[in-house]
Amino acid sequence: MVEFDPYSYATHENPYPIYRRLRDEAPLYHNDQYDFWAVSRFDDCKSVLKNFSVFSSAKGIELQGRPDAAYFDVMTTDPPNHTRLRHVMSELFQPAKMAELEQLIRTTARSLLASCRETGRIDMIADYAGRLPMLIMCRLLGYPPEDDARIMQWTNDAVHTEEGVQGLTAAGIEGLINLGKYNEAVIAARSQASLSEDLVSHLMTALQSGRINHLDTMGYLQLLAFAGHETTTKLMGNAVFQLWKHPETLQSVLDDPALISGAIEETLRYDSSVQLQARTTTRAVEMHGRVIPEGAKVAVLFGSAGRDDRKYERPDVFDIKRNSRDHIGFGYGLHSCLGAPLARLESRIALEELFKMTGRYEVDQANARIVHSANVHGFQSLPLSFKAGA
C-alpha cells in the first residue's frame, strides 16, 4: 500500500516517486493518520479546483485547517464573496500593468547581486530570491524600506514548519500576530493620509467606498505580505537548481536568455513551488468508486499533476522547449494565482540578471537545504559558486 505523509522530511526531499504511485495505485487516496483525502492525477486536480461548490476554499486551503491568527482573504473564500474580493485587485496584476515594473525589478535585482559579484559566491535564496519578490511587494504596497527586515522575519517565521508538527510554530503564530498589528497600524495611518498610487491606497479607496470592509482589507494586506515572496522565491530557486542539474539546458539558456521564460514555465510544471492545496467538501462526493464524505479535507497535489503521464509526454524529462502554460503551477480557474504575471516577470528578470553575473555556475549541493513544508517545495539555502568579476 502506498503511503503519503506530507509532513515527512523524506517526502519533502523527493515527493515525485510517491506521487507516481499515488496516481497509478491510489488516484483517490485516504490518509488514515491525518484523515485527509488526496487527488494526484492532472484531470482530477483540475476538476477539484474547478468544482468550488463541492470542494470549498472557505475553511482554509491548508490540510491542518486555518490558523487562528489568519484572516479570510481571496484564497479562502468561494464565490460570490471571492468574486467581489478578487475584482478589487485583479486588474492591477494583469501583465501589461506588471510590465511597468520591469525597471524597478531590474534595479533591485542588480543592487542585491552587487555584493556577490566580486566574491564568486551567492546564496540563491538568502542573498537574492528570498529578498527580491518581498522587496518589490513592499514597494508596491508603499511600505517604507526600513520595515523590510521585520516584515521578512515575520513572514519567514510564519511559513516555517518543524518535523512532526502540524501547522504553525509558536514563532510563526507570533509572526502572524505582529504582521497583523503592523497592518492595522498601516490602515489607521493611511485613513488619515492622502492616498497615492500604491496598493495600500488602492485598498483604502475600496474600503472607503464600501466595496470591501475592514477585515477584507486586513485579509488582503496579510495575504500580500506572503504572496509577495514565498512561492516566487522557491520558483526562482527551483529553476536555478533544475538548470544546474541539466547542464546542456543551462548552456542553451546562457547562450540565449530568451529561453528563460520557457525554463520558468517548465519549472512550474516539473518542480512546482506549490505542491499542495486543500479544499473541504460541502457534501459527499464520489470519485474513483469511493465516497468522500461531507466536511472532509481533500489535498490537491499540484506537484503530482505536473508529472502525470496521462497528461504530458515524458513527464519526468525537464524540457524547457515545451514552453507550455498548460500546467497548474499557478493553480487553475477562479482561484488561479492573482500574482502570476508578477511572479513570471520577477523570475525572468531575476534569472536574466543572475546569469549575466554568473555565467556557468555550480551548486554546492552538500550545503543546500530544502524547506520543510507540506505546501511549499523549494530551498531555504542554495549556495552557488561562479567565476568572480567575469
Place this chain on the structure above:
Amino acid sequence: MEGAVINSLPGMEGMCGGMLSCGTCHCYIDEQWINRLVPPKAEELAMLESMDDRRPNSRLGCQIRITDDLSGLVVHLPVEP
C-alpha cells in the same frame, strides 16, 4: 468568463482566472452584440492574435465587464477539444 465558470458551462476554461494570461476564455460574440461592447484593449488584441481559431467577433470572456445594458448578450463558446 466568471458567469460561465461559476455555472460550469462546457467550453469555457478560464484557466488563469481572468488575468489576461492564458486565452482559455476565448469566445465569439453574437454579431448583433459585438459593436455594443467596450472594444478590446491592446493586450487583449495581442492575445487574440495568437489564436488559431480567431474570428472577427472573437473576444476574451474575462475582459468583458457585464453591465445591465448587456442583458440578453449572446455569446458562443468554442466546442471543447
